[in-house]
Amino acid sequence: MATVEVTFPPLPAHVRTARLVATAVARRSGIDESLLDEVRLAVGEACSRAVEAHRKHCPGQPIRVALCDDGERFEVVVTDAAPADADGEAPVAAAPRGGNGTARGAAAGDGGTAAGDGAPVAGRGTTAGVDGVILQLPADVGLAVITGLADDVHISPAGDGTSVAMSWKRRSATA
Amino acid sequence: MDLKLGHSNKDGIEVVDVEGEIDVYTAPRLRELLIELVNKKNYQLVVNMEKVEFLDSTGLGVLVGGLKRVRAHDGSLDLVCTQERILKIFRITGLTKVFGIYESVDQAIAARKAEK
Numbered sequence: 001m002a003t004v005e006v007t008f009p010p011l012p013a014h015v016r017t018a019r020l021v022a023t024a025v026a027r028r029s030g031i032d033e034s035l036l037d038e039v040r041l042a043v044g045e046a047c048s049r050a051v052e053a054h055r056k057h058c059p060g061q062p063i064r065v066a067l068c069d070d071g072e073r074f075e076v077v078v079t080d081a082a083p084a085d086a087d088g089e090a091p092v093a094a095a096p097r098g099g100n101g102t103a104r105g106a107a108a109g110d111g112g113t114a115a116g117d118g119a120p121v122a123g124r125g126t127t128a129g130v131d132g133v134i135l136q137l138p139a140d141v142g143l144a145v146i147t148g149l150a151d152d153v154h155i156s157p158a159g160d161g162t163s164v165a166m167s168w169k170r171r172s173a174t175a
Numbered sequence: 176m177d178l179k180l181g182h183s184n185k186d187g188i189e190v191v192d193v194e195g196e197i198d199v200y201t202a203p204r205l206r207e208l209l210i211e212l213v214n215k216k217n218y219q220l221v222v223n224m225e226k227v228e229f230l231d232s233t234g235l236g237v238l239v240g241g242l243k244r245v246r247a248h249d250g251s252l253d254l255v256c257t258q259e260r261i262l263k264i265f266r267i268t269g270l271t272k273v274f275g276i277y278e279s280v281d282q283a284i285a286a287r288k289a290e291k
Contacts, residue, residue: 012200019198019229037260044231048199137239141268142232148267 003029003069007062010054015047018065022076026168029069035168038149039076045142046078046164053082053161073151075167079158177201179226180208188284189217194226197234205234209241209252218250221283230261235268242274251275253283 004025008014022043023036031039043065050063064079138144143164147153150166157163178201179194189212197205212220220241224230242252253275256262265271277283 012198015199016196037263040229041231041264044198044229048231048233051199136243137232137236137268141235145232145264145267 004067006065006067008065009062010051010059012048012051015044015051018047018063018078019044022065022067025067025069026074029074029170031074031168031170039074039168042146042149042166043076043078045146046076046166049142049164050078050080050082053080057082069170071170073167073169075165077163077165079161079163081159081161083160178204180204182208182212184217185221185280186284186288188219188221188287190280190284191220191222192226193222193224196229197227197237198229198231199233202233202237206237206240209237209244213241213244213248213250216248218245218248219287220245220250220252221277221280221287222252222254223280224254224256224261225258227256227258227261230264232264232268235264235270238274239270251287253277253287255280255283 004021006018006021008018019040023040026036026039027033047063047065054061054063058081061081063081064077066077066079068075068077143153143155146164146166151169152165152167154165155162156165177195178197179192181192183190183192191208191212193205195201209220222238222241238252238254245252255277256265257278262271262276265274265276275283275286277286
């Protein structure tokens with residue numbers, strides 16, 4: 001059951017608002033304090049990605065964030081309305097920790113980034129100079145960071161857009 | 176908290192002090208500052224992130240962009256950061272191998288001087 005839902009226009013300034021709300025709800029739901037930074041960063045990444053996509057394709061439509069607590073897991077679902085493949089940058093398939101995530105369209109780069117398996121993002125789809133220094137981060141780095149932070153990540157089509165669902169197991173019984 | 180930026184020259188190296196949150200909203204300001212410094216021929220940079228409270232991949236992109244610019248002039252961009260929550264995103268993305276990351280500005284400057 002969704003405990004809190006937030007919608008916001010695709011403006012970069014509101015990403016911080018979404019982060020703050022997510023962190024506050026996560027704290028209230030009783031998830032471990034040590035996970036709050038992960039929630040904050042993962043939600044920020046998902047919302048940043050959604051804002052960027054909306055600004056390119058549908059700046060008039062809002063982005064939706066649903067924060068759910070089922071007693072065992074805290075889940076955040078960020079849903080955008082931007083066509084997933086419109087700019088040729090499909091989201092990666094992300095299921096690094098036993099999840100069964102799916103992604104609309106072809107997975108980018110080497111078939112999906114899974115930062116959660118310990119492999120760093122850099123080096124896959126990353127542009128490097130002649131001396132090996134990274135010159136540009138891959139376009140899907142935000143999603144890769146999310147997979148490195150959340151216990152489970154599911155990316156799926158949602159209407160015209162994409163839904164990024166990320167969840168953390170509750171490690172405290174306090175509600 | 177919003178982003179506060181400052182910079183000063185120390186032993187020939189430009190030290191950029193960053194305070195607050197670096198995200199999709201604030202990162203463009205850091206990008207502009209780094210570009211401005213490079214345009215003024217400051218190719219040895221140290222970004223002090225000890226007072227950074229939040230950093231996301233947008234911020235990482237700005238730092239990588241800054242590194243790209245100084246490297247084009249055989250320069251360097253090192254970081255000062257000891258906060259685990261900030262270091263975590265560098266580890267996840269593998270960027271700990273790309274940036275020199277030091278515990279203090281003095282240490283970063285000393286390491287850079289030693290390389291010359």
